[in-house]
Amino acid sequence: xxxxxxxxxxxxYRHYDxxxxxxxxxxxxxxxxxxxxxxxxxxxxxSKIIPFVLVGxxxxxxxxxxxxxxxxxxEGMRYTxxxxxxxxxxxxxxxxxxxxxxxxxxRFRVLPLYLxxxxxxxxxxxxxxxxxxxxxxxxxAVPLTVLFVGEVVIDLPGDTHTVEYLTSMAGAxxxxxxLACLGIAVASFTPRRGLGVASVIxxxxxxxxxxxxxxxxxxxxxxxAAAAWxxxxxxxxVVDAAVHVGIFGATPASNVIYPPGAGSLVAGVxxxxxxxxxxxxxxxxxxxAASR
Amino acid sequence: xxxLATEGLTRRFPRVTALDQLTVTVGPGVTGLVGANGAGKSTxxxxxxxxxxxxxxxxxxxxxxxxxKGAEIRRIVGYMPEHDCLxxxxxATEFTVHMAxxxxxxxxxxxxxxxxxxxxVGLYEERYRAMGGYSTGMKQRVKLAQALVHDPRLVLLDExxxxxxxxxxxxxxxxxxxxxxxxxxxxxxTSHLLGELERVCDHVIVxxxxxxxxxxxxxxxxxxxxxxxxxxxxxxxxxxARLGELGETVTPHGRMLLVHVRAPETFDVLRDAVxxxxxxxVRLEQGRQRIEDVFREPVNV
Ligand SMILES: Nc1ncnc2c1ncn2[C@@H]1O[C@H](COP(=O)(O)OP(=O)(O)O)[C@@H](O)[C@H]1O
Ligand SMILES: [Mg+2]
Numbered sequence: 001x002x003x004x005x006x007x008x009x010x011x012x013y014r015h016y017d018x019x020x021x022x023x024x025x026x027x028x029x030x031x032x033x034x035x036x037x038x039x040x041x042x043x044x045x046x047s048k049i050i051p052f053v054l055v056g057x058x059x060x061x062x063x064x065x066x067x068x069x070x071x072x073x074x075e076g077m078r079y080t081x082x083x084x085x086x087x088x089x090x091x092x093x094x095x096x097x098x099x100x101x102x103x104x105x106x107r108f109r110v111l112p113l114y115l116x117x118x119x120x121x122x123x124x125x126x127x128x129x130x131x132x133x134x135x136x137x138x139x140x141a142v143p144l145t146v147l148f149v150g151e152v153v154i155d156l157p158g159d160t161h162t163v164e165y166l167t168s169m170a171g172a173x174x175x176x177x178x179l180a181c182l183g184i185a186v187a188s189f190t191p192r193r194g195l196g197v198a199s200v201i202x203x204x205x206x207x208x209x210x211x212x213x214x215x216x217x218x219x220x221x222x223x224x225a226a227a228a229w230x231x232x233x234x235x236x237x238v239v240d241a242a243v244h245v246g247i248f249g250a251t252p253a254s255n256v257i258y259p260p261g262a263g264s265l266v267a268g269v270x271x272x273x274x275x276x277x278x279x280x281x282x283x284x285x286x287x288x289a290a291s292r
Numbered sequence: 293x294x295x296l297a298t299e300g301l302t303r304r305f306p307r308v309t310a311l312d313q314l315t316v317t318v319g320p321g322v323t324g325l326v327g328a329n330g331a332g333k334s335t336x337x338x339x340x341x342x343x344x345x346x347x348x349x350x351x352x353x354x355x356x357x358x359x360x361k362g363a364e365i366r367r368i369v370g371y372m373p374e375h376d377c378l379x380x381x382x383x384a385t386e387f388t389v390h391m392a393x394x395x396x397x398x399x400x401x402x403x404x405x406x407x408x409x410x411x412x413v414g415l416y417e418e419r420y421r422a423m424g425g426y427s428t429g430m431k432q433r434v435k436l437a438q439a440l441v442h443d444p445r446l447v448l449l450d451e452x453x454x455x456x457x458x459x460x461x462x463x464x465x466x467x468x469x470x471x472x473x474x475x476x477x478x479x480x481x482t483s484h485l486l487g488e489l490e491r492v493c494d495h496v497i498v499x500x501x502x503x504x505x506x507x508x509x510x511x512x513x514x515x516x517x518x519x520x521x522x523x524x525x526x527x528x529x530x531x532x533a534r535l536g537e538l539g540e541t542v543t544p545h546g547r548m549l550l551v552h553v554r555a556p557e558t559f560d561v562l563r564d565a566v567x568x569x570x571x572x573x574v575r576l577e578q579g580r581q582r583i584e585d586v587f588r589e590p591v592n593v
Contacts, residue, residue: 013412013475016405016443020367020396029393043381044422109377113438116341116371117394118363290343 027123030114034131038097047100054093055139058086062143066150073156076147079168080244083140083175084253087236090179091204093139094132098183099196101128106289107191115290125282132180140172167248174243178235178271181278188285208234228259232267235274241267295320295446295478296340300349303335303502310335312502313349318480322472324489324496325482332502333482334374337448340480341371354445367396370439370447374454374482377435380424384415384434387423388441395442402441409437412475413467429460436467440477447471449481453488465492487519487578518553521545522562525572534565548575 040048065076083090105111114124148165186203187196211233218227231237237256244250246264258264296318303311310332327333338344340353342362351358353365378387388410392402410419413433418426423434432452439447452468453461469492472479483489489496490510498505524531532542532549538561541552551562566573 014408015476016397016401018401019398020442021398022396023363025398026394026396029390029399033390042386047381104379104381108379109373109375110379112343112373112375113371113377113391114394115343116366116369116373117391118367118396119394120363 023118023120023123026117026119027127030119030124030127031130031134034101034128035134038101038131038135050096051093054089054096055142057089058093058139059143059146061086062147062150065147066154069151069154069156075156076151078254079144079147079161079164080171080240080250081253082144082147082168083171084236084240084256087208087234090136090139090175090236091201094136094179094183095197095200095204097135098132098180098187098200099190099193101132102184102188103191103193103196106188107193111286111289121283121286121290125279125286128184129180129279129282132184133176135176136179137172137176140175141169144168144172163248164250167244167250170248171239171243174239174271175236178239178275181275181282182235185278185281185285188282204235208236211237224257225259228257228263231256231258232263232270238267238270238274242271293320294318294352294355295323296351296353296480298336298349298351301336301339301346301351302348303332303339303344304347310502311339311346314499314502314504315349316497316504316507318478318497319495320478321494322468322479322481322492324486324493325480325499326484326486326489326496327482327499328484330501331484331499333499334450335502336499337371337450337480337482340448341366341369367442368445370442370444370477372435372439372447372449372452374450376431378423378426378431381422383421384410384419384423384426384430384437387434388437391438392441397442405441405443406437409441410434412440412470413437414463428455429457429463432456432460432464433467436464440471440475444477446478446480449479451482451484453483453485461488468492519578520551520553520559520562521575521577522549522551522566522573523547523575524566525574527569527571530569531565531571534569535561538565 036042039051061077061082068074069076077085105114111124115121119127144165148161151165152160182203183200186199190196190199211230214233215227215230218224218230232241237253237258240253240256241258241264245252245258246268252258258267294317298314298316301311301314302309308330312332314332314336325333325336335344339346339351339358342358342365345359353369356365358365382390385406388406389399389402392405393399397405410433413436415430415433415437418430423431426434432455436449436452439449449468453464456464465488468479468481471477472492472494481489481493486496486498493510495507495509497507522531528544528547528549532544535542535549535551540554540558540561543550543552551558553559562576
């Protein structure tokens, strides 16, 4: 039978009898969706500006280092110093993007829809943390890897810093996890994005200022041992001390001397405690939000 | 076949008892859950989804206990909340695909289902635009689409006609009717207006203050709700008097008159009376009185 072309046939409602995957699939879908959102993918052009400008800024030191290695044959930046030197940029990315990951779901009340799916509160929080952790890791790992590729290609006399590179990648994972937990936990407390951005940045400035001032004061009083502890108020030095120095025995970031002996262990404990505290706060926060 | 059942279901909040010893059974088809604001409709839906724990009693959905099988229930049940729930910077397509994946559908299947379902709820070209610019009617359609996208066996629709104009309301109600009959998906739909639900439901449950007032097949309700609401600019009293003379039963209700429809001729009488008195007709609406009004009338069963 020949049908006239150009006619749309209403095929009626069709039931779905394909696969229904589990919570893991849904959680992964949420994490990918959130990660894309953090970089502004699938959103307006305007929301891509901040993340991609910051990615560009993060790449600058790697590009400059490669240029130095290629042109004046001198070693570039140390891998394990990268995060500490670029900490302000990492903090700005964390502050501007973590509210995006959590605030709209609270503000526009999408959360009840997620919870009406098989996923649990833990899955939801886990997916958001995973997305932000992945974003922070990419932000650090990409420039570090670019720098490493540059170093291998240029091949200066002397050893390639493979161990330092791998150490810095482990450090990047540590930074990503700690920063994401802190950023998402703080941002989740307000449905308003602007307030979230301000809170995260204020917290970073406070920690960094207190750490620097306390170090200066204690050092001027001649108490170098106490001054060394002051670094561990800033989360960026906590990860450097715990992962780079503590686990892999790298030299601390420039100008910094960590407390000898138990210093790295304490840094590790601080790191784990901050992560634990953030996750606990997040779960409490979302329990309350879900009961509305 | 029982779609859902509750047994002595009670939920207390610090200051109110939202559900009070509620025992109901719901079969396949479209079931209306009617009650005034604060009657406990949304609370019941949250318990059925396993998102809220009852203070006492039990509930079963599709044969599964809500207290222990929440995740399994949510896999095959759809939920449309009464409040806004759409992120404004996503398009309806992106959002519906995402929500299908959240229900466990693989990505390709999620896309196909989303396209199908958005077409069924009546969203076409606009589905590629950001939802922030949608009208209330379009938003309600997307909210319905995300509840249907994983082809659930039951959908819980919380006040789907809220905020819609009369035409949007009619379209939404027609859609709900189709979900129940053509799609073969059971529906539990809430409203504070009995009149609109009686047009699409097979069965109606009425609750008040968390207590069951009535649960019965639709036929038993319609008699009581055969009322037209009339609003005229001036001369309400004159119209009431005239209709009374002509043998109609009229109850004043604020600025409106509720006229009992004793037979189809009532409409003719009403029209003629308005014309004769040369009144300016503002509103003439069928069966949209609030639930309190229905129960204020004597029940003659
Ligand atoms: N999370 C809550 N905390 C305290 N009281 C609540 C909560 N949720 C609902 N209530 C109260 O329970 C009653 C029933 O609410 P609800 O189920 O939302 O009614 P409906 O949906 O029928 O309008 C109302 O008095 C409401 O104030
Ligand atoms: Mg409600």
